Amino acid sequence: MRPVRLSVVTAITAVAALTAVTGCAEKSDAKAGAGGAVEVTADDSSCKVSKTEFPAGHVQFDVENKGSKVTEVYLLFPDDRIVAERENIGPGLKQTLTAEVKAGSYELACKPGMKGHGIRQKVTVTGGTAVKRDPKLDAAVAAYRTYAQEQADETLPKAKAFTDAIRKGDLEAAKKAYAPSRLGWERTEPVAESFGDIDPKTDTRVNDLEKGQKWTGWHRLEKALWQDKKIGATEKALATELDTDLTDWQKRVGTAVITPTSMANGAKELLDEVATGKITGEEDRYSHTDLVDFKGNVEGAQKAYELLKPVASVNQPALTKDLDKQFAALNTLLDGYRTDKTSYDFTSYDKVSEADRKKLSDAVNALAEPLSRLAAAVVTK
Amino acid sequence: MADETNPGSPSRRSLIGWGGAGLALGAVAAGGGVAALRTGDDTAPVAESSTAVPFHGAHQAGIATAVQDRLHFASFDVTTEDRAELIQLLKDWTKAAALMAQGHPVGDGAYGGQPEAPPDDTGEALGLKPSRLTLTIGFGPGLFRKGRFGLEDKRPDALVDLPKFPGDNLEATRSGGDLCVQACADDPQVAVHAIRNLARIGFGKIAIRWSQLGFGKTSSTTPDAQTPRNMMGFKDGTRNISGTDPAALDQHVWVSGKDGPDWMTGGSYLVARRIRMHIETWDRASLQEQEDVFGRDKGEGAPVGKAKERDEPFLKAMLPTSHVRLAHPDSNHGIRILRRGYSFTDGTDGLGRLDAGLFFLAYQRDARKGFIPIQQGLARHDALNEYIQHVGSAHFAVPPGVRDKNDWWGRALFS
Numbered sequence: 178m179r180p181v182r183l184s185v186v187t188a189i190t191a192v193a194a195l196t197a198v199t200g201c202a203e204k205s206d207a208k209a210g211a212g213g214a215v216e217v218t219a220d221d222s223s224c225k226v227s228k229t230e231f232p233a234g235h236v237q238f239d240v241e242n243k244g245s246k247v248t249e250v251y252l253l254f255p256d257d258r259i260v261a262e263r264e265n266i267g268p269g270l271k272q273t274l275t276a277e278v279k280a281g282s283y284e285l286a287c288k289p290g291m292k293g294h295g296i297r298q299k300v301t302v303t304g305g306t307a308v309k310r311d312p313k314l315d316a317a318v319a320a321y322r323t324y325a326q327e328q329a330d331e332t333l334p335k336a337k338a339f340t341d342a343i344r345k346g347d348l349e350a351a352k353k354a355y356a357p358s359r360l361g362w363e364r365t366e367p368v369a370e371s372f373g374d375i376d377p378k379t380d381t382r383v384n385d386l387e388k389g390q391k392w393t394g395w396h397r398l399e400k401a402l403w404q405d406k407k408i409g410a411t412e413k414a415l416a417t418e419l420d421t422d423l424t425d426w427q428k429r430v431g432t433a434v435i436t437p438t439s440m441a442n443g444a445k446e447l448l449d450e451v452a453t454g455k456i457t458g459e460e461d462r463y464s465h466t467d468l469v470d471f472k473g474n475v476e477g478a479q480k481a482y483e484l485l486k487p488v489a490s491v492n493q494p495a496l497t498k499d500l501d502k503q504f505a506a507l508n509t510l511l512d513g514y515r516t517d518k519t520s521y522d523f524t525s526y527d528k529v530s531e532a533d534r535k536k537l538s539d540a541v542n543a544l545a546e547p548l549s550r551l552a553a554a555v556v557t558k
Numbered sequence: 559m560a561d562e563t564n565p566g567s568p569s570r571r572s573l574i575g576w577g578g579a580g581l582a583l584g585a586v587a588a589g590g591g592v593a594a595l596r597t598g599d600d601t602a603p604v605a606e607s608s609t610a611v612p613f614h615g616a617h618q619a620g621i622a623t624a625v626q627d628r629l630h631f632a633s634f635d636v637t638t639e640d641r642a643e644l645i646q647l648l649k650d651w652t653k654a655a656a657l658m659a660q661g662h663p664v665g666d667g668a669y670g671g672q673p674e675a676p677p678d679d680t681g682e683a684l685g686l687k688p689s690r691l692t693l694t695i696g697f698g699p700g701l702f703r704k705g706r707f708g709l710e711d712k713r714p715d716a717l718v719d720l721p722k723f724p725g726d727n728l729e730a731t732r733s734g735g736d737l738c739v740q741a742c743a744d745d746p747q748v749a750v751h752a753i754r755n756l757a758r759i760g761f762g763k764i765a766i767r768w769s770q771l772g773f774g775k776t777s778s779t780t781p782d783a784q785t786p787r788n789m790m791g792f793k794d795g796t797r798n799i800s801g802t803d804p805a806a807l808d809q810h811v812w813v814s815g816k817d818g819p820d821w822m823t824g825g826s827y828l829v830a831r832r833i834r835m836h837i838e839t840w841d842r843a844s845l846q847e848q849e850d851v852f853g854r855d856k857g858e859g860a861p862v863g864k865a866k867e868r869d870e871p872f873l874k875a876m877l878p879t880s881h882v883r884l885a886h887p888d889s890n891h892g893i894r895i896l897r898r899g900y901s902f903t904d905g906t907d908g909l910g911r912l913d914a915g916l917f918f919l920a921y922q923r924d925a926r927k928g929f930i931p932i933q934q935g936l937a938r939h940d941a942l943n944e945y946i947q948h949v950g951s952a953h954f955a956v957p958p959g960v961r962d963k964n965d966w967w968g969r970a971l972f973s
Contacts, residue, residue: 438674503762531731535765539637543762553675 214273215300217285219266220244224287224296233304238274238285242266249288250274251295254281255310256318259432264291278302281310314437314555317484321440322431324480325365329427332361336423340416343398346408355402356466357521359395362423363473364480366450367443368433369426378422382459393418396461403463441485441552444478448545451475456538458526468514468523471537475511479504482551489554496547496554503544510540607744608687613659615959616824617812620692621896621921622801624780626742629772629900630749631830631917632756633698633735633952638763641707645972647763651695651739651756652966658752661688664759680758683751691743693752695967696828696954700736712971714819716827716924717955723937725947732832732950735767740828740919742898746773768950770832772900772917779896785859785867789901789914790840790945792852793859796867797887799896810894810928811921813958821970824958826921829929832902832950835915840945851941853880879941890932895922915946925953 214237216227221244242248245268252260252274260283261276280302286295339358342350362369362380370376377385379394386392393415401412454460455471482489482500490497514524529537607627611619638644654664665678700706702713739756743749750771757766776788777795780802785793799806808814813822840848849855853862853876861871861882876883887894898921903914922928937943957968 441674499762539635539765542765543637546758546761549676553672556672556674 214239217241217250217287218243219248219250219287219289221246221289222296224285224298226285226298226300229298230301230303233278233280233302236276236278236302239271240266240274241271242268244268244289246289247291249291251286251288252276252278253284253286255284255312255315256435257322258318258435280304311488313488317488318435318437318440320484321481322435325368325430325433325435328361328365329430332358333423333427335361337420340420343408343416344413348402348406348408351408352402352464355395355399355464356469359470360473360521363470364477366474366477367439367446368430368435371433372426372429375422375426379419379426394422395419399461399463437485437488437555438552440481441555444481444551445545445548447474447478448541448548452538452541452545456534456541461526465526466523467526468511469521472511472521472523475504475507478548482548485551485555489551493554496550499547500544500551503540503547507540507544510537608689610660610688611690611692613656613693613960614962614965616961617959618694618956619659619959620694620740620742621811621826621898621956622779622807623690623692623742624801625775625778625898626690626692627744627773627775628742628746628749629917630741630746630753630769631772631919632739632741632753632769633767634737634739634760634764635767636701636736636763637765639706643763644707647760648968648972649966650759652960654755654759655693655752656960658683658755659688659691659693661686664755680751680754683748686745686748689743689745689748691741691748691752694740694956696738696740696956697968697971698734698736698738698952698954700734709971712819712821714822714955716817716926717953718926720829720925720951720953721930723933723948725937725943726951727947727949728951729949732768734952737764738828738830738952738954746771770902770917771904772902774901776899776901776916777897779898788916789835789837790848791856792848792854793867795897796859799894806894807896810923811896813923817923822955822957826923826956827925827928828954828956829920829922829925830950830952830954831918831948833916833918834913834947834949836945836947837912837914843945850877851881851945853877853882877941879939881936881940881942884935884940885932890935893928893932895920895928895932921956
């Protein structure tokens with residue numbers, strides 16, 4: 178007879194359910210809640226709030242930008258998930274931001290110049306029961322959110338190098354820029370995929386298409402470059418479309434729902450991606466740059482793991498010991514396919530023999546199996 | 559030994575029938591056969607097909623055990639370089655194998671655990687009977703290689719690298735391996751579940767090198783039951799060693815204390831061969847040719863010139879190249895091996911041909927005095943060779959049984 182493990186309550190990672198209503202640029206009909214509106218006065222170096230404690234429910238922030246830079250205002254969960262945001266508040270302008278907020282601790286951030294960590298302060302929402310949170314896990318999620326944003330931010334110029342080359346009709350330059358333009362995406366793929374509408378436009382492979390679906394994105398261009406060996410007006414238009422879709426991703430990545438569990442599962446999903454797409458050579462079937470994507474997936478999984486490790490290693494030390502070992506083994510194996518460990522110049526996958534592909538596959542299984550137990554290790558108490 | 563009938567001086571003379579150059583080679587019981595779909599007149603089961611076979615004992619289950627209907631055989635490469643890790647894996651495997659043999663799931667089961675964690679057991683055998691599942695482990699030559707696990711002095715002399723036989727066309731991806739597990743059960747889902755869960759427990763320490771599904775046992779270890787037919791439609795293994803004949807098992811199958819090394823006492827040596835059959839060309843062969851090739855008639859299975867399957871063959875009446883004559887103990891100085899082969903059909907090969915044949919499994923006390931000499935004879939002369947090709951091959955030292963709950967697979971080897 179087996180002892181039945183108690184199901185662990187996952188409240189720690191539960192997302193406080195809320196509806197974030199982003200205030201519109203026009204006058205909002207929304208009335209401020211019981212405590213009246215919270216005034217936020219922003220300039221280029223400060224962010225003043227009229228009160229840092231207000232009751233749960235409907236909250237209204239009246240924002241005024243007294244600085245010379247365009248600013249943004251965010252209400253954030255402790256893990257940096259966005260409760261509500263207003264972008265593009267020009268110098269001298271006033272905007273309103275409203276949200277339905279549950280009790281708990283939050284941060285209010287102004288971002289003069291619309292970038293960076295912002296000028297922050299803690300605000301407390303009172304009334305009702307606040308969700309208990311583990312600050313170590315909040316820190317992990319916040320850091321991962323930053324990572325996901327950075328990857329998207331860094332991808333845009335690399336993608337532009339790729340699409341510029343296509344618009345110029347420079348086949349060789351476009352081929353060179355293809356794999357690097359995908360790295361940031363591959364590292365954070367589960368986050369990007371959580372927006373159901375972006376991935377089908379950017380990363381669809383020919384066999385994923387539904388009848389009547391237009392094929393757009395990286396792989397459509399990959400086929401043009403490597404198989405058709407020509408760039409036409411259609412490809413140029415698709416390049417610009419890719420820019421648009423990736424900008425959309427970069428804009429929205431901060432709003433993704435990320436929890437410790439979703440981070441751990443995302444790490445496992447990245448290895449699933451490797452196991453089902455890269456190992457077989459299906460992902461980059463025309464360019465054979467699969468190993469670059471492979472490495473990106475592993476790096477993204479490792480990032481999530483490293484951030485969760487402070488908690489997981491306390492709960493399940495044997496598991497993290499094994500994960501450290503298996504990540505190292507897989508990375509060592511991958512390093513055998515590049516001459517310079519600082520570059521992402523990997524062996525073309527069509528040059529990798531069946532026997533060597535099996536070695537990669539075995540190493541992926543060796544890592545993915547313990548990785549599938551990471552989520553439970555961050556919720557176990 | 560009732561089935562053994564070694565009537566005085568068998569063979570010398572019978573080797574000179576037919577003007578055949580009497581090469582004393584061959585196999586024990588008709589080896590190299592193929593598998594058979596089960597027919598209605600099949601075996602009276604020795605045990606209820608749903609029951610559990612005891613996992614613990616002096617010998618590993620799955621050798622002398624009455625042959626089950628289905629097979630999933632897996633060969634593994636050991637990927638870890640850490641001896642302690644390998645030992646731990648063997649302990650974990652033993653524990654899981656003992657549970658599964660009783661029809662229980664592994665670890666904490668297939669459901670009811672933490673929702674965020676994948677279940678320990680994969681779950682597809684839930685609600686199925688134990689189905690006489692046996693799990694039998696073997697150690698391949700690579701495990702003993704110098705510089706790996708400190709086992710170089712423990713490699714049995716008998717665990718030789720099999721020689722290349724004429725006609726072999728071996729694929730590396732279907733041959734060899736550091737470890738093997740033979741899972742036999744009356745329900746294919748039970749056998750597959752067992753291999754799948756052992757593989758999963760082992761990820762990071764081992765990796766599956768190749769595996770083979772089998773059906774329609776082609777050899778029975780229960781001579782009183784109907785002999786099964788192979789994929790060529792012939793009864794095969796009429797004279798196999800009986801699992802209830804301790805004298806024959808001691809003489810031909812179990813490694814004795816005198817044989818050495820000590821850790822193998824009570825064990826055996828397993829030769830596995832994937833034998834592909836040219837099914838379509840065989841099916842076009844005339845009945846006369848088919849019967850000549852085997853040396854038995856197709857309907858009853860009686861040896862040439864005899865009336866009943868179990869009548870003693872008169873080898874001189876058979877073609878010198880006939881399979882039964884070459885494989886018969888009387889052509890092989892009395893050598894016998896215990897066969898547990900299964901038919902396989904792995905779909906088709908892309909050329910419209912069935913990828914089918916016999917997955918030959920033979921247990922013996924020493925392959926140098928068993929499979930190897932027999933196969934040398936068959937490989938050179940067997941008329942059957944026109945219709946078969948050996949494409950996979952492996953040789954394993956099969957340790958003795960797991961004695962009790964504190965014992966584990968390979969304990970004596972690693973102690």
